[in-house]
Amino acid sequence: IPRYAVIGHPVAHSLSPRIHAAFGRQLSIALDYSAIDTAAEEFDMTLGAFAASGGVGANVTLPHKQRAARACATLSERARRAGAVNTLTLRGGEWHGDNTDGAGLVRDLTGRHGLDLRARRTLLIGAGGAARGVAPALLDAGIGDLYIVNRTSERADALADALGQPGRVHPRYLADLKQFGEFDLVINATSATRTDGLPDLPMSLVGARTAAVDLSYGEVAIPFLAWARAAGAHDAIGGLGMLVEQAAESFALWHGVRPDTDPVYAHLVEHRA
Ligand code: ATR
Numbered sequence: 001i002p003r004y005a006v007i008g009h010p011v012a013h014s015l016s017p018r019i020h021a022a023f024g025r026q027l028s029i030a031l032d033y034s035a036i037d038t039a040a041e042e043f044d045m046t047l048g049a050f051a052a053s054g055g056v057g058a059n060v061t062l063p064h065k066q067r068a069a070r071a072c073a074t075l076s077e078r079a080r081r082a083g084a085v086n087t088l089t090l091r092g093g094e095w096h097g098d099n100t101d102g103a104g105l106v107r108d109l110t111g112r113h114g115l116d117l118r119a120r121r122t123l124l125i126g127a128g129g130a131a132r133g134v135a136p137a138l139l140d141a142g143i144g145d146l147y148i149v150n151r152t153s154e155r156a157d158a159l160a161d162a163l164g165q166p167g168r169v170h171p172r173y174l175a176d177l178k179q180f181g182e183f184d185l186v187i188n189a190t191s192a193t194r195t196d197g198l199p200d201l202p203m204s205l206v207g208a209r210t211a212a213v214d215l216s217y218g219e220v221a222i223p224f225l226a227w228a229r230a231a232g233a234h235d236a237i238g239g240l241g242m243l244v245e246q247a248a249e250s251f252a253l254w255h256g257v258r259p260d261t262d263p264v265y266a267h268l269v270e271h272r273a
Contacts, residue, residue, distance in 0.1 A: 003054045004033040004254065007046065007068075008061035011035045013218070015240075015268065016059055019247045022267070023259035031255075043067050051090060057254045058088040059247070062191055065099075065129025072097035083162055084132040087250040098253060101130070102137025104246030105215070110141070112241045112265070115211055117185070118142040123205060125174075126189030127155035130215050134189065135163055143185065149174040151190070151199065174199060182207035186233075188214045188224040198223045206231035215239045218272070241265060 006016040012035065020033040036058075038046040043064050050058065060068040065084040069075060072085060073094035079085050085097035109115045122143045124131055127150035139146060146169045150156040156171040163169045172180070183205055192198055193216075206212065212228030214221035217240040228236040244265045252258040 001030050001032050002056040003050070004031060004057045004059075005036045005050060005055060006033075006059040006061060007036045007038060007043070007050070007064060009037055009039055009063060011037045011061065014061065015217070015243060016061075016247060019244055019264060019268075020251060022264045023248065023251045026259050026263070027255070027257055029255055029257075038064075040064065040067065044071055047071055047088070047095070051093075051095075056090045057250075059250055060086050060088060062129060065133060069097055071095060078102065078136055081136040081162070082132045084129040086133060086246060087253060089253060098250075099133050100246040100249035100253070101133030101215075101242070102135070102140075103249050104244075105134045105213075105242045106137050106141045107245045107249075108241035109211070109213065109237070112245075113211075113235065113237055115235070119144040120184035120211075121182075122146050122185040122187065123180070123183040124148045124187050124189060125199070125201075126150055126191075127152070127159040128189070128191070130191075131187075131189035132159055132162075134187070134215065135159065135169075138187075139163065139165060139168070144168075145170060147172050147180065147183070149177060151192075178202045178204060180205065182210065184210060186210060186212045186228070188212075188216075188221075191216070191220075193220050193223045198227060201227060203227075203231035206233045208232060209234050211235040211237065213237045213239075215242065217243055240268060244268070 024031045068085040076098040079097045079099040087098040148156045160169045160171040212233040214224045221238040225236040
């Protein structure tokens with residue numbers, strides 16, 4: 001049977017193999033989906049070896065999303081706009097790259113969590129592969145102004161430029177966050193808590209109707225969500241729902257049928273949260 005995988009570093013704790021297996025069982029589609037850990041320098045080689053061993057589709061997670069975009073012969077419109085790929089599909093011996101993260105996030109926030117994103121003044125913290133993946137879909141979903149901050153400010157500038165909506169997208173300095181007032185939507189797209197801990201965020205970013213979202217799930221998401229609750233956020237939403245939704249979008253691209261995500265999400269919440 002054709003092989004699928006999630007490629008990341010680290011990747012051992014990824015839930016993607018369990019999610020895709022559950023989708024396969026639900027739809028009676030036999031599949032082989034594993035996790036492949038590979039360092040940045042070895043990404044291209046690993047991808048080649050995966051194809052040689054029967055690999056036809058892969059999800060890509062941090063820190064490889066931008067590198068994966070460069071490894072593709074063709075890109076979907078949304079992957080090109082993001083400059084980042086989370087879904088690879090082998091087509092005629094070459095990799096086609098797509099990005100389902102943004103659609104997954106929007107679906108989780110508007111569907112599962114019932115948020116109306118329209119006109120929400122939004123702060124995106126981070127400008128790496130995860131931030132790039134979600135920014136275009138958020139703009140398309142009708143959010144208001146989008147402010148982008150990042151530890152390395154040049155990357156915030158580069159992402160803002162790539163989004164191509166200068167009247168609406170504003171790169172700013174992380175150090176200036178205190179001056180920005182409240183946001184309706186605050187999204188943590190950094191991997192900071194994996195290493196050094198959450199950057200210093202003023203509580204003045206959060207108001208009584210603010211939704212705070214961490215794109216990570218599990219322990220990594222806890223510090224940001226705890227900060228958001230302490231600051232009085234209306235919603236504090238982790239990335240598990242987005243993970244399940246982006247997986248369903250990828251599954252649909254590969255297998256031509258979209259799974260029902262609710263039972264899979266409910267099962268994961270019940271067995272880990
Ligand atoms: P991802 O796909 O998760 O975005 P990435 O491309 O490595 O992976 O990006 C990680 C993000 O987390 C970046 O925005 C990074 O900031 P830099 O561009 O300055 O590296 C951010 N990040 C990582 N560690 C951080 C820290 N300790 N403090 C603040 N931001 C951090």
